[in-house]
Amino acid sequence: MKALINMLTRLGRGSLFLIKILAGIPQLFLRFNLVIRQVYSVGVQTLLIILVAGLFVGMVLALQLHYTLTTFGAEDTLGLLVDLSLVRELGPVVAALLFAGRAGSALTAEIGLMKATEQLSGLEMMAVDPIERIIAPRFLAGFLSLPLLAAIFSAVGILGGYMVGVDLLGVDSGAFWSQIQAKVDFYDDVLNGVIKSIVFGFIVSWIAVFEGYDCVPTSEGVASATTRTVVHSSLAVLGMDFVLTAIMFN
Amino acid sequence: MPDTLIQIRDLHFTRAHKKIFAGVNMDIKAGRITAVMGPSGTGKTTLLKLIGGQLKPDQGEIQVDGQNVHQLKRADLYKLRKKMGMLFQSGALLTDLNVFDNIAYPLREHTNLSESMIRSMVLIKLQAVGLSTAHKLMPAELSGGMARRVALARALALDPMMIMYDEPFTGQDPISLGVLVKLIQDTNHALKLTSILVSHDVEETLSIADEVIILSEGKVIAEGSRDEILQSQSEWVRQFVDGKADGPVPFHYPGDSIEKQLMQAPK
Numbered sequence: 001m002k003a004l005i006n007m008l009t010r011l012g013r014g015s016l017f018l019i020k021i022l023a024g025i026p027q028l029f030l031r032f033n034l035v036i037r038q039v040y041s042v043g044v045q046t047l048l049i050i051l052v053a054g055l056f057v058g059m060v061l062a063l064q065l066h067y068t069l070t071t072f073g074a075e076d077t078l079g080l081l082v083d084l085s086l087v088r089e090l091g092p093v094v095a096a097l098l099f100a101g102r103a104g105s106a107l108t109a110e111i112g113l114m115k116a117t118e119q120l121s122g123l124e125m126m127a128v129d130p131i132e133r134i135i136a137p138r139f140l141a142g143f144l145s146l147p148l149l150a151a152i153f154s155a156v157g158i159l160g161g162y163m164v165g166v167d168l169l170g171v172d173s174g175a176f177w178s179q180i181q182a183k184v185d186f187y188d189d190v191l192n193g194v195i196k197s198i199v200f201g202f203i204v205s206w207i208a209v210f211e212g213y214d215c216v217p218t219s220e221g222v223a224s225a226t227t228r229t230v231v232h233s234s235l236a237v238l239g240m241d242f243v244l245t246a247i248m249f250n
Numbered sequence: 251m252p253d254t255l256i257q258i259r260d261l262h263f264t265r266a267h268k269k270i271f272a273g274v275n276m277d278i279k280a281g282r283i284t285a286v287m288g289p290s291g292t293g294k295t296t297l298l299k300l301i302g303g304q305l306k307p308d309q310g311e312i313q314v315d316g317q318n319v320h321q322l323k324r325a326d327l328y329k330l331r332k333k334m335g336m337l338f339q340s341g342a343l344l345t346d347l348n349v350f351d352n353i354a355y356p357l358r359e360h361t362n363l364s365e366s367m368i369r370s371m372v373l374i375k376l377q378a379v380g381l382s383t384a385h386k387l388m389p390a391e392l393s394g395g396m397a398r399r400v401a402l403a404r405a406l407a408l409d410p411m412m413i414m415y416d417e418p419f420t421g422q423d424p425i426s427l428g429v430l431v432k433l434i435q436d437t438n439h440a441l442k443l444t445s446i447l448v449s450h451d452v453e454e455t456l457s458i459a460d461e462v463i464i465l466s467e468g469k470v471i472a473e474g475s476r477d478e479i480l481q482s483q484s485e486w487v488r489q490f491v492d493g494k495a496d497g498p499v500p501f502h503y504p505g506d507s508i509e510k511q512l513m514q515a516p517k
């Protein structure tokens with residue numbers, strides 16, 4: 001019971017916090033360089049791991065699917081299946097999980113440390129709103145970066161699938177691409193995938209900045225807030241993915 | 251300018267079930283240096299945060315420059331804060347900016363000065379704290395004492411009407427300590443600032459303070475001009491000024507006595 005009340009009060013605080021962040025976002029268009037700097041540190045940090053993971057996921061997908069497809073003599077649809085799995089599902093979800101682990105945890109730790117070292121209080125006493133100057137740019141940067149990272153993940157994954165499917169397993173290159181061109185629907189598949197990654201970007205960034213801002217300002221406080229960011233945002237992403245998939249593809 | 255810049259009436263404040271202030275009254279006179287002293291953990295930092303409007307009192311009111319800090323609208327509170335400088339115990343410098351940008355930060359946020367103006371102002375402030383050659387360093391490359399001086403330069407950047415120093419002397423070597431003591435005194439007089447100086451260093455603090463307030467266990471136990479405090483016969487004051495562990499001001503955090511704790515079997 002106590003845990004439930006705790007959870008609800010945190011949710012309430014988190015929502016109020018979100019409203020304050022959103023109220024600070026219009027201001028940011030005047031100082032867009034703040035956001036660009038954060039996109040650099042949030043997005044670029046994560047880029048390498050996204051590239052490597054995307055490539056491997058694509059290659060594994062091609063191997064697994066090829067094995068099943070050959071039993072039905074349907075290797076030609078390999079490209080299509082790889083593409084759909086990535087764009088609809090794995091791109092947004094895996095990119096969001098990696099993003100939570102790499103960028104989300106870093107965001108929480110950074111903001112938490114700023115709180116623990118009184119930098120946030122210092123800003124307040126300088127009559128600068130830390131939510132406007134520190135939190136909102138980071139939130140917006142996370143929100144903008146994830147859809148791009150997910151798109152890169154899917155693109156690299158398809159290349160990985162091509163490398164394994166066409167170069168290694170001998171699927172026809174023309175069939176690989178033409179199936180994709182013919183059967184992938186822009187609205188149903190691509191756009192829905194993009195919407196997913198926008199939603200995930202919102203959730204992960206929100207959780208990450210809130211955990212940092214709300215943490216107990218000590219070393220252990222920052223450490224446990226960082227862990228919570230990764231655990232909660234991963235669970236939230238997977239749960240939301242089920243909900244969104246159920247809505248979109250039925 | 252009114253004679254009293256800060257007026258605190260019947261201040262009550264509780265933190266995590268611990269009563270920190272129980273009916274504190276104080277007047278801080280404009281243009282003077284007021285020292286606030288008291289044992290560690292009495293709530294000196296908390297008092298400064300209450301004055302700055304970062305914490306809300308349970309009861310009572312704090313007036314700064316004729317305005318009730320805790321009833322101001324956000325925009326007005328921010329306007330008031332631009333006139334309050336605060337030097338945090340830890341320095342609170344922004345770790346991703348170098349020394350120069352840290353001091354320039356409030357100027358860039360709150361003024362429309364050109365970069366060249368900002369540059370001269372920052373260098374002048376840095377010169378005043380004896381660190382004009384350090385402007386390219388990052389906060390992580392500074393010693394604790396240097397960080398404190400940079401933070402002072404930053405607090406002075408907007409030419410505030412008052413400045414609150416939270417333990418400015420800890421971690422300073424004897425030379426920079428002397429410089430800092432003089433600096434606080436000089437800035438106070440030259441800029442007609444009102445200074446609140448929180449410190450444990452009785453000797454240094456009393457050498458520059460005009461007024462002294464001693465806090466203990468949520469109450470003001472003594473207040474007066476420096477000379478009154480130095481000559482006071484009150485046991486409380488003598489214990490604090492002479493630095494004795496035994497006396498009416500408890501040195502230990504309240505709780506079971508050590509004897510009692512030693513006798514208890516571990517749980």
Ligand SMILES: Nc1ncnc2c1ncn2[C@@H]1O[C@H](COP(=O)(O)OP(=O)(O)OP(=O)(O)O)[C@@H](O)[C@H]1O
Nearest residue numbers: 265266268270289290291292293294295296297339
């Ligand atoms: N964030 C917090 N949450 C709960 N209690 C706190 C918090 N910060 C401080 N306290 C408690 O409030 C009391 C006053 O703290 P404060 O930092 O104001 O003391 P202080 O007089 O500045 O001490 P010092 O001289 O050691 O800096 C302490 O007893 C401390 O236990």
Ligand SMILES: [Mg+2]
Nearest residue numbers: 294295339416
């Ligand atoms: Mg303190």
